[in-house]
Amino acid sequence: MNKTHDGTNYGMTQYRWPLDFELAGRTFTLRSDKAVYELAFQDREFVELGGVLSQYEALKLDADLHAVFFGETITTAVLDLAAGVAAISTGEAGQYDFCRIDGFGSGDAALPAYTDEMTDTHVRWYFGCERYMEHEYLADGKCRCVWSPRTDRLRVAPAAYVKLAEGKYLVELNRCSPLHTDMPQGFSKIVLVQDWVHLLTVGCIYSPVLNEFRLVSGYAMEP
């Protein structure tokens, strides 16, 4: 029996990597200029932040780089345990707080920060068999997007670009795809944590309308 298929059932989430359970049972204190966040991962399913318990899912992009997604409106937390730094979304579209993690790293690693280093990048991220998002990262917080298979329909999305470490970036886009693409309808928030050395990404797509999120993983190719 031929086991190969084109992943229709999974769509854009087809190549999603197995979940990362390394954080289970651990607590991390993130400190920025503005706030202190205590992320307590109770087990493989639940995390507590600010007294609120939420279900979470996590993927890791590097040996010590964990991308965590949780909460009602999807809080993104990217923890770089080797460098001892983190980026955590604040709840407003494209807004992140940049923190040090107590007890990790030497304390002198550069904090994540908004960046314009990604400007002029043109890439196609594949998330399944012939299912991709094509991005052109523009200046002024914009991104030109195409979703397979409708290469004729282009959208310009508001974008936030964060440099996490050398070769590693976070991109957040807030825009729905046109109708009849491989992106499920209503999923208007896309967060990708990208490794430009290995050309790999992990991330999350979120629908505030359906109140549903799904994790994605993929690889990059020239468009």
Add this chain to the structure above:
Amino acid sequence: MNLMQYPRPEFSIGHFARPNSWELDGKDYALVMDDGYDITLCFRDRKLTFAQTDAAPSPALGYYCFKGDDTTYFVSFEVSQKENHVFILDLAQRLVTHLICEKGVNPRFPQVIRRTFCFGAIAMRGYKLPYKRHSFTTEHLGTTVQWRWSPQMLTKHAYLESNWYRITWNDKGAAADEFDATNEMIPATDDHAQYVKIKENMILLSVTEENGERLLGDRQMFRCDNLTLLQNYDRMYQVGRGFGDLCKDGSWRHINVAFCSYGSPPELPEGFLERENPFTV
């Protein structure tokens, strides 16, 4: 800058390798093996020790660990450059597959790798040992799949016989650059393979590139590598490692490389599936 031009090393087949999973750190596993030689694996501080019945434990060894799915772990480590072990720890079913790859055991072809499989169960407190096992399988025969290993490298596999696999690639690309010269010197690309069913839609594939070594010896660069791949046909990706040696211009280099590749339905050249395997009667 266009980050597609970001300065990056030459990864070749390991370009899309996933990061190591450290989820097993701090844990011990008692493996009850069907050959009677039980094994204890202890994971500490990102190294493991391996102890078999009536033998002293190994020193702490570095290891690869990749997940095939949320509860299935591909663990690979080297005892030496001539001996590599792979364990598939299937925590959901409490089963284990152990593969030992050894070089230097064939007196005529010292580079040819000998593979030894053993199956068993994982002892877990509060559970009886399961009686089922991972096992060799033929249920996937007839599978054809294209695997993308890097932005430049694509290969196409056909699994047609229980102890063989067949491979091809596009006329242009990294695979042609790396493999054309060798494969033009041998009758066909069929080579030795074994397939173990781990669970529904998950197969462990172990390929040993013996034919090139037996027919060409030192006229080719890759000196009988073993590629062991944990294939997830639900999500259409595979993770694994390559173990072997490379000899170029008289200079030897050991290979112990991790990889991950993404699958999709292939377009195959005419006659690729129909031609006979010239290495079997």
